[in-house]
Amino acid sequence: MFNMESVAKAPHKAEITGRKILDAALNMFQTKGFEETTMRDIATSAGVATGAAYYYYPSKDAIVLAFYEHSCVEMQPRIEHAVAESACKLEDRLKALIGAKLDYFAPYRGVLRALLKNGADPAHPLSPFSRNNRPIRERDIAGFQKILSECHIRVPQDLGPHLPDLLWMFQMGVIYFWITDDSQGQQRTHRLLTLGTKIVASLLKIAGLPLTRPLRKVAIELIETAKGT
Amino acid sequence: MFNMESVAKAPHKAEITGRKILDAALNMFQTKGFEETTMRDIATSAGVATGAAYYYYPSKDAIVLAFYEHSCVEMQPRIEHAVAESACKLEDRLKALIGAKLDYFAPYRGVLRALLKNGADPAHPLSPFSRNNRPIRERDIAGFQKILSECHIRVPQDLGPHLPDLLWMFQMGVIYFWITDDSQGQQRTHRLLTLGTKIVASLLKIAGLPLTRPLRKVAIELIETAKGT
DNA sequence: ACTGAATATTGAACATGTTCAAAATAGTGC
DNA sequence: GCACTATTTTGAACATGTTCAATATTCAGT
Numbered sequence: 289m290f291n292m293e294s295v296a297k298a299p300h301k302a303e304i305t306g307r308k309i310l311d312a313a314l315n316m317f318q319t320k321g322f323e324e325t326t327m328r329d330i331a332t333s334a335g336v337a338t339g340a341a342y343y344y345y346p347s348k349d350a351i352v353l354a355f356y357e358h359s360c361v362e363m364q365p366r367i368e369h370a371v372a373e374s375a376c377k378l379e380d381r382l383k384a385l386i387g388a389k390l391d392y393f394a395p396y397r398g399v400l401r402a403l404l405k406n407g408a409d410p411a412h413p414l415s416p417f418s419r420n421n422r423p424i425r426e427r428d429i430a431g432f433q434k435i436l437s438e439c440h441i442r443v444p445q446d447l448g449p450h451l452p453d454l455l456w457m458f459q460m461g462v463i464y465f466w467i468t469d470d471s472q473g474q475q476r477t478h479r480l481l482t483l484g485t486k487i488v489a490s491l492l493k494i495a496g497l498p499l500t501r502p503l504r505k506v507a508i509e510l511i512e513t514a515k516g517t
Numbered sequence: 518m519f520n521m522e523s524v525a526k527a528p529h530k531a532e533i534t535g536r537k538i539l540d541a542a543l544n545m546f547q548t549k550g551f552e553e554t555t556m557r558d559i560a561t562s563a564g565v566a567t568g569a570a571y572y573y574y575p576s577k578d579a580i581v582l583a584f585y586e587h588s589c590v591e592m593q594p595r596i597e598h599a600v601a602e603s604a605c606k607l608e609d610r611l612k613a614l615i616g617a618k619l620d621y622f623a624p625y626r627g628v629l630r631a632l633l634k635n636g637a638d639p640a641h642p643l644s645p646f647s648r649n650n651r652p653i654r655e656r657d658i659a660g661f662q663k664i665l666s667e668c669h670i671r672v673p674q675d676l677g678p679h680l681p682d683l684l685w686m687f688q689m690g691v692i693y694f695w696i697t698d699d700s701q702g703q704q705r706t707h708r709l710l711t712l713g714t715k716i717v718a719s720l721l722k723i724a725g726l727p728l729t730r731p732l733r734k735v736a737i738e739l740i741e742t743a744k745g746t
Numbered sequence: 747a748c749t750g751a752a753t754a755t756t757g758a759a760c761a762t763g764t765t766c767a768a769a770a771t772a773g774t775g776c
Numbered sequence: 777g778c779a780c781t782a783t784t785t786t787g788a789a790c791a792t793g794t795t796c797a798a799t800a801t802t803c804a805g806t
Contacts, residue, residue, distance in 0.1 A: 305784080326762060337786045339765080348763065401638070408637045409630070410697055465743070468639055476742055483739040490732050503719050510712040513705055514694070534754080555792060566756045568796080577793065 306344040309334045310358075313341075313351045314399065322352070322402040349414045352402045353421075360424055363392040371435065379489035381435045383481055386459050390466055390477065397474075401467050416460065429456045442496055447504060450511050451492075458488060535573040538563045539587075542570075542580045543628065551581070551631040578643045581631045582650075589653055592621040600664065608718035610664045612710055615688050619695055619706065626703075630696050645689065658685045671725055676733060679740050687717060 312334035316325040327348055331338045345351045367388045374384035393400060406412040413420040432455040436443075443451060462484060466477040494500055541563035545554040556577055560567045574580045596617045603613035622629060635641040642649040661684040665672075672680060691713060695706040723729055 327764080328762075338763095339787070340785055342764065343784065346764095404638050405634055408693065408697075409633050411699075464637065468637075470640075471745070476745060479742045480739060483735055483742060486735055487732065487739065490735070494732075503716065503723075506712055506715055506719070510709060510716065513708045513712060516700070516705060556794080557792080567794090568757065569755055571794065572754065575794095 305334075305336065305340065309336065309341050309344055310351060310354060314355060314396070317352075317399045317402075318395065321398060347414075349402060349406065352399060353414050355396070355399065356403065357421075357424055359392065359396075360428065363389065366392060367431065371431075376439055377489070378435065378439045378441055378492065379485045381439060382432075382455065382458075382488065383485045385431060385435060386462055386481055386485075387478070389459070390463070390474070390481075393463075394474075397467060400463075404464070404467055407464075425456070428459075429453060432456055432459075441492060443492060444495060444504065446508055447495060450508065450515075453515070454511070455488070458484065534563075534565065534569065538565065538570050538573055539580060539583060543584060543625070546581075546628045546631075547624065550627060576643075578631060578635065581628060582643050584625070584628065585632065586650075586653055588621065588625075589657065592618065595621060596660065600660075605668055606718070607664065607668045607670055607721065608714045610668060611661075611684065611687075611717065612714045614660060614664060615691055615710055615714075616707070618688070619692070619703070619710075622692075623703075626696060629692075633693070633696060636693075654685070657688075658682060661685055661688075670721060672721060673724060673733065675737055676724060679737065682744070683740070684717070687713065 309330065313325070313330045316329055316333060320329075327341055328338050330351075331341045334341070341351075345354060367385055370384045370388035371381055374380040403414065403416070406414050407416060409415055410417040412418060415421070416425060429452045433452040436451055436455075462477065462481055465480060466474055469477045471477075495504055538559060542554070542559045545558055545562060549558075556570055557567055559580075560570045563570070570580075574583060596614055599613045599617035600610055603609040632643065632645070635643050636645060638644055639646040641647060644650070645654060658681045662681040665680055665684075691706065691710055694709060695703055698706045700706075724733055
């Protein structure tokens, strides 16, 4: 018998099940919250047995990570659009990039809160800082790299190589703040973002002055120590 | 019958049991690790039933918090001594204070790792940032306040009130880094501390210059936004 | 010393993340 | 189509943090 579904791409049943579980999980996380949703709930809602969820995702947290990973790819066009719309100044582009990311994640703020659990431990496989998630992180950092080169920022030779990572760290700080920001519409985060980008841009201008060279040298040493390379 | 124990202080049995449980827990955390130690282990080792542990500590994490709380009081003299030994310069005193804290906590580094779990969420009762732990935090911050006034740092009027909190945040950053620093003897953290204090001291000197006023104004606005007051 | 209230202790039961051996299904070479 | 392997699915069992009704103990007032 002819099957419409199987014509295009012919996704294996496995992929479908995996997606079904992830969708069910995300729906329940949003409506009931992460902690309140049990793996049994998710499996039942997806129409599979409990164990099936673990066949596709090694842990409950891993489901959140899968969502995060998937999102990073899916939001890429939106981010590029938002960045392109903004004025070609580091301050504006930075704000546009991070702001677009927050907008995209807005409906899932409560879901991402789950990443806070182990997100701070670089040894944990689910941390954005872990070796495990290096691919995601590097794609993310590349976005900042792009902004920097497009804006033709004049930056000291020694600081240059670290700048994308620093901006990425700044972004992570904003996101962590945002996750736990319960102000109306997360307005505090948006204010923080506005002020933060302004400061970052100012600092970069100052960083070029000869006067700041000694301080910059120490700062770079600190950065390299923190990176552990 | 005469009882030697009851002469001095006459600690209620409750206090003894509570301490017995905490001691048992800390011992096992250190030897077996936090995750690997079960509440049943702790209770058994303390010679009580499982439920008793929960009568004294509302959760497993709470045991770690109790330890942290107790430590903060106990280490006070050591810290004051270390600070008094150091040169009366902000850079040195800051390093002495934070260094002393790390030294004290060194044997329990693995234990404190447990605080990383919910430590980043200010809404969680076990977070050092939570309203719940305000007393501990404020005593902690007072230590930095003291250093600042002793060193006769000349600091702009508008920045002054925020400075103790900022130094406290700096300390928390160092501690979080330290908890997950697996380098030999945590030498990376100590390097980070040396460089960090140097930068903090330098920034404070610069902060007084008229040139930096606009940037400082924005920074203070950011700080106030972050504090949410 | 006695008694009732406050406090302390028990251990079984519960909830939930996770594991795993067994069963069902899909895919492959002949 | 058949046998055989690999993949997928199942659901019961397990481990552990946590709760709680029942019981035991301590304490204060008389």
